Amino acid sequence: MSKRIYLYPIWLRFWHAINALMFLILLATGLSMQYSNPDWPLIRFDLAVQFHNIAGIIVSFNYLIFLLGNRTTSNGAYYKMNWKTLISDLIKQMNYYLFGVFKKQATPFPVNEERKFNPLQKFTYVLTMYGMMPVIIITGLALLFPELIIEKVFQSSGIFLTALLHTVIGFMLSMFLVIHVYFSTMGSSPLSNFKSMINGYHEPH
Amino acid sequence: MRNIFLLLFFVLFAFVHKQASAQLMVDMESPPSNSEMNQTCFDCHGQKVYSFENDFSGMLERKVMNPNYVLDTGAFYQGVHRHFACIDCHSMDYEVFPHQSELRFEMMYSCIDCHGGDETYAQYNFDQIEAEFFQSVHSSRHDESFNCWMCHDPHAYKAMTHGEFKISEIVKAHNQTCIDCHNDAAQFQRITDSIRPDLAEVHSFIPKYEAHLKSVRCIECHTSQQDTMWVAHNILEKDLAVKKCVECHSSNTMLMASLYKYQSIEARQSGFLNAVILNESYVIGANRNFYFNIISIILFGLAILGIAVHVFFRIKNR
Numbered sequence: 234m235s236k237r238i239y240l241y242p243i244w245l246r247f248w249h250a251i252n253a254l255m256f257l258i259l260l261a262t263g264l265s266m267q268y269s270n271p272d273w274p275l276i277r278f279d280l281a282v283q284f285h286n287i288a289g290i291i292v293s294f295n296y297l298i299f300l301l302g303n304r305t306t307s308n309g310a311y312y313k314m315n316w317k318t319l320i321s322d323l324i325k326q327m328n329y330y331l332f333g334v335f336k337k338q339a340t341p342f343p344v345n346e347e348r349k350f351n352p353l354q355k356f357t358y359v360l361t362m363y364g365m366m367p368v369i370i371i372t373g374l375a376l377l378f379p380e381l382i383i384e385k386v387f388q389s390s391g392i393f394l395t396a397l398l399h400t401v402i403g404f405m406l407s408m409f410l411v412i413h414v415y416f417s418t419m420g421s422s423p424l425s426n427f428k429s430m431i432n433g434y435h436e437p438h
Numbered sequence: 439m440r441n442i443f444l445l446l447f448f449v450l451f452a453f454v455h456k457q458a459s460a461q462l463m464v465d466m467e468s469p470p471s472n473s474e475m476n477q478t479c480f481d482c483h484g485q486k487v488y489s490f491e492n493d494f495s496g497m498l499e500r501k502v503m504n505p506n507y508v509l510d511t512g513a514f515y516q517g518v519h520r521h522f523a524c525i526d527c528h529s530m531d532y533e534v535f536p537h538q539s540e541l542r543f544e545m546m547y548s549c550i551d552c553h554g555g556d557e558t559y560a561q562y563n564f565d566q567i568e569a570e571f572f573q574s575v576h577s578s579r580h581d582e583s584f585n586c587w588m589c590h591d592p593h594a595y596k597a598m599t600h601g602e603f604k605i606s607e608i609v610k611a612h613n614q615t616c617i618d619c620h621n622d623a624a625q626f627q628r629i630t631d632s633i634r635p636d637l638a639e640v641h642s643f644i645p646k647y648e649a650h651l652k653s654v655r656c657i658e659c660h661t662s663q664q665d666t667m668w669v670a671h672n673i674l675e676k677d678l679a680v681k682k683c684v685e686c687h688s689s690n691t692m693l694m695a696s697l698y699k700y701q702s703i704e705a706r707q708s709g710f711l712n713a714v715i716l717n718e719s720y721v722i723g724a725n726r727n728f729y730f731n732i733i734s735i736i737l738f739g740l741a742i743l744g745i746a747v748h749v750f751f752r753i754k755n756r
Contacts, residue, residue, distance in 0.1 A: 266722050266723055269684050270688050271688055274684060278682070278683035278684045335751050335754075379646065379649055396722070404734050404737075407738075408737065408741055415745045
């Protein structure tokens, strides 16, 4: 068995755990509000609003910790994209997930101290953390202080457009969450990656 | 074929007639009919200070007008009673100055004295408004001195008709009627000895109270809504007010039966459930897009299916 690699420092594990918990709360309360129905309330509306607001604020502060951590530690380097080889790298990785994994082929981008993420992971994480997260945080804060939102944007309600963007990004992040959790089962054992996020050590295949 | 054309003609006529009948019945374009006659009154009552010649001293005196008797002439001529002469409602004896002191006790007309039982004004439902008022706490908790003029100023009344005003303007005007008393200690104590509760404190259970106050009318939650009424007047006991968020924040929002009920039907058929609300606002849980819902379910289903297939082959090739 290969040597375990310490890839997840304590701050990152805390950040990840808080993010995961808040994500679940935001997802449940967000769905409950979006599909609120007096006949079968998933979560009571006023409670859903309160919990969604609190979880949203925590996630926002947590995001600042992520930015700060990536700025001040070596963790930020894992998110640097190699744009020149991106397409071919993505194809290689997708081929592995779609076919190679069933043929017991070796992963084309094994995890090591210099490379925590494979190209597909890196691409989706960058898109999520540096693309979607800022948008959902900004739109969420705007909805928390709706008096700051421009009233009309091209004849449409500014609040509506903000809420629509917030909901669409929220949906995409929910999809990310489901897929992220599934791919986490593809470590050396189905639970190894989950253990890694507790003890900090990555177990190579 | 001829019968079909006739039928279409009558349907069209009925539709046009219905549209026309929803319009304001007051001529707002032509000059006010009695402005010259009214000017005699407005010379004094249109200003904060008035002057008159004292017959005894022979001097010209200037006095401050009682603020309760100062009228905004501009607002009067923009209101629904703009063509009225002052003496249509007030005693002709007011033409004499100084006014006789007993004129202060003249009986005032209420809305129903002129508008009640009159088919001409049927679209405004005055009789139903009166019936609702008698059921409301404004009537049951107070004596007869609580009349229409407690809330509505006949000298400046504007009909906030649907279609001619934006929802936000209607909400602001209708809520101002409530706020004028319920947020003003002096006005509030005209009819009660109790201490006026602070509105923001009473409504502290509503997140973003100020935003709600700008977007929905007080009567949405505080009245028993009747389908035929645009402005419900049956103000309920406070314990019976709507307190459940989901009454509005759901796809079958009660706002569609009250605030938004006269908005165009076409707007509701553009894919968005309750799209009409989007014209002016956004109500969480009430605005849903049918197509977005379908697309999101399909995408989520595909993701789950993809994962299921992947799991299957992973297990099979283990």
